[in-house]
Amino acid sequence: MPDQNNKDTARPVGYKLYLKMVLQHSDIPKRTIVFYTVLSGIVNAVLLSVLNAAANSAGEGEVQVKYLLLFAIALTVFYITKRYILRKSVTIVENAVYSLRLRILEKLRHCELSPMESIGKDEIFTRVSNDTNFISQSAAVIINAFQALVLVTFALIYIGFLSLTAFIATILILVVAISYFLRRQNEINQELRAANKNESAFYDHIENLIEGFKEIKINHLKNEQLFADVKKTADYGKEVKTSSGLRFAVGYMFSEMVFYLLLASIIFLLPQFQTLYTGTLTRLTASILFVIGPLENIVTTIPLFAKAIQATQNIDHLERKISAFAENETPKSYPPLPPFEEIKLENVVYDYMDEDRQSSFTLGPINFTLKKGSLNCIIGGNGSGKSTFLKVLTNLYHPASGRILVNGTELRNFNKEDYRFWFSTIFTDFHLFPKIYGIPNLNADKVNEYINLMGLSHKTHFNGTNFSNVRLSTGQRKRLALICTLLEDKPIMILDEVTADQDPGFKKFFYTEILPSFRLKGKTIIMVSHDDKYTEQFDRVIEMEYGKIISQ
Ligand SMILES: Nc1ncnc2c1ncn2[C@@H]1O[C@H](COP(=O)(O)OP(=O)(O)OP(=O)(O)O)[C@@H](O)[C@H]1O
Known part of the structure; x- marks a missing residue:
């Protein structure tokens, strides 16, 4: 039974879904959030370039007041915008998680019994508790990474302003390093999915160990065999997670090495091909060094963002499943139920379905009257x-078929x-x-x-x-x-x-x-x-x- 209330049935792609879920209960317009995030990133870039310029002019013995003033203004704006966006992001995300949890549980309490049984308590618990928690924890990190992206963009523009060759070289190196990292990330994601499945199996074992504690205390053979299964699952988990961790480390190291190579080529090679003004090389080096930190921030947030998107999709999937089976009762449109006199079941049939949608047990046809x-x-x-x-x-x-009559009237009329x-x-x-x-x-x-x-x-x-x-x-x-x-x-x-x-x-x-x-x-x-x-x-x-x- 499709959910009549849920008209928006087209599923948005991952990151849009994430943004929609996080921002849907925000009392601040999306534009304002983007404006403050971008402004804070820009001011961060300005702050660092003022420091850079001040350091250079200090070397040349110039007066520092102009830079000091600029620094003070930039720092104040940076403090105000960053504080605003971090405070708002906490409120927005916690509002979103709060509404999401209540909305799912609200739908769940109106869900029919049999689909609720088929979804299972583990899935409901994991989505409503773990996945929503993950979204809540990842939001501030993702906002920081977004600001880092603004910072990197401005730093790149500054590099382009200093030297077009250095700019092209940096962009090329960035494209190579990031696409290599993302390709690795795809492989890592596949392993993470396998690790997630394995994690559920591991939770099942923990549940068996706790729920079946009496049984395993009585029978040491059961105890050992169950533990052998626990260990097998844990071993596989360790293997997959170690492998994905190593892939990440190698990818990360590769990206770092590429940056040092970029630095080296700008310091050692660029002066061979291009005449540079005094101080330009120092500024270029400082800018590239300055980009490395925020870039690391962005790159390490990508897997977290991917996991947050996955968590959003999982929650959305559960919500859609529950919505599809929610009872669409509109109480006011029904006549009041008269006092109970008789319930009559006429040829009532009910089937339990297995995973292949085949009946695994049939009740009925039942003919029965309750007086x-x-x-x-x-x-x-x-x-x-x-x-x-x-x-x-x-x-x-x-019932799959047959009728239930309430005091002689069909139940569906009430x-x-x-x-x-x-x-x-x-x-x-x-x-x-x-x-x-x-x-x-x-x-x-x-x-x-x-x-x-x-x-x-x-x-x-x-x-x-x-x-x-x-x-x-x-x-x-x-x-x-x-x-x-x-x-x-x-x-x-x-x-x-x-x-x-x-x-x-x-x-x-x-x-x-x-x-x-x-x-x-x-x-x-x-x-x-x-x-x-x-x-x-x-x-x-x-x-x-x-x-x-x-x-x-
Ligand atoms: N949630 C379920 N999903 C699928 N099959 C089920 C489910 N609950 C019960 N069954 C199956 O339906 C059949 C009837 O089960 P039911 O619990 O109604 O029997 P019962 O007469 O109450 O049994 P008992 O006296 O053992 O409690 C059983 O074969 C059982 O395997």
Whole structure:
């Protein structure tokens, strides 16, 4: 589903994209930024040429006041412009990163579940955290390099003014050195891409090592084999990064050597071919020496700029992916959802797709009716599709075909968010938030009452905002999730294996006390359970096999 709001679908080329991303939230016009950057570069050039001229005239015993005055003016303008541009660049970049992060996360929270699952948490985390950080850190360096470029341009003009031959020689040498460096940089970039892929594999290993710590502590063979894989990946990373580092060093050295050769040829050869005025050779030498520093700055910033562009493209790619799957709900255009009476699934089918867009598992066709106030139990073997069915029922996954009818009207006539708001869910992979979100006017006493009811008062209590302790066992954490579900007080509760990690005492309490209390409150329950001995507590038992309901 393409993003209706994102009309600008043509992707700008790398550096334009970078500029667009960095400058889009700037309150200063682009022209002003360029003006100050260029002015600061020019004044920097003036500053150095005044010093150069003053040094020469000092040698000739002339009065220095004129140069001193010029120096003072240039230094003041340089200070003001450079300070302005550096301060503004920090604000602009941090604004850009701030807006970018919030914009992506804003889009992400409106994204559908299945594309979000397919993008994966690693990519989202890397882009939103690492790549945006990189853009933020590289901006000041890039601005400095841009000023260095202005400086070099003016220095070259000055060299041309002193000697046309020296100017042509310098330009030629510059073209050779920079194109050699850039060619090397292309090779380096290829290696860096390989290093990046390898880095992701290395992160995976670290995750396995941390997440699987218990397993590797128990089994030293696992520990050693995993570490052998870690080492293999680290070895490859070292190899690629060393190779690219060496290439960079050689390229850099070559560029430096070429400059010394340029200097030597101007000092030793130029006077043989051209008559130079007194002091011109000294000025030329000083100017070329003066160009080397800023040029180094520019050349070493090129890889950083390339990486910043890559980071921008990565972020843009993620943003486009998320935008393409963002829900385009316009709540005001939907009629209000009536109170829940019945949900009907007619021939509903849902497919999980593999990387080749082939179905790896099909749920359905499902025909099912959920009536208000009913207690429903879903049973079935592992992988029979119970959780998938619940995600389709709650509209977290959208059916590939079939209809969902809400009180007799098709669901697509209503706002999906309103529909989902009917449900309280505890999925098998539920997340316990550190705060209780989504419950207005939360009554702390009521929360603590539930904590007591669930037998957790010796472990935790609610302080008005947070639970005092969430470092609990799996079963205890599920009881806390159940408390949140009770507090939400929705008409339909989805409970996916909530009793799976509970002790027999709590199971009995749940099925004989809590469940009947739900019935009394008129709640509708769908619960996945493997507790055969309590199935008589439900109005209906739905059995699933290979993605289908085989009895209900
Ligand atoms: N995010 C996913 N992407 C692709 N396939 C999935 C995904 N989640 C589940 N599946 C596949 O769908 C099938 C049904 O999974 P589901 O989790 O619905 O089964 P279940 O009946 O709840 O299993 P269990 O009792 O083990 O929890 C499985 O074969 C599983 O491999």
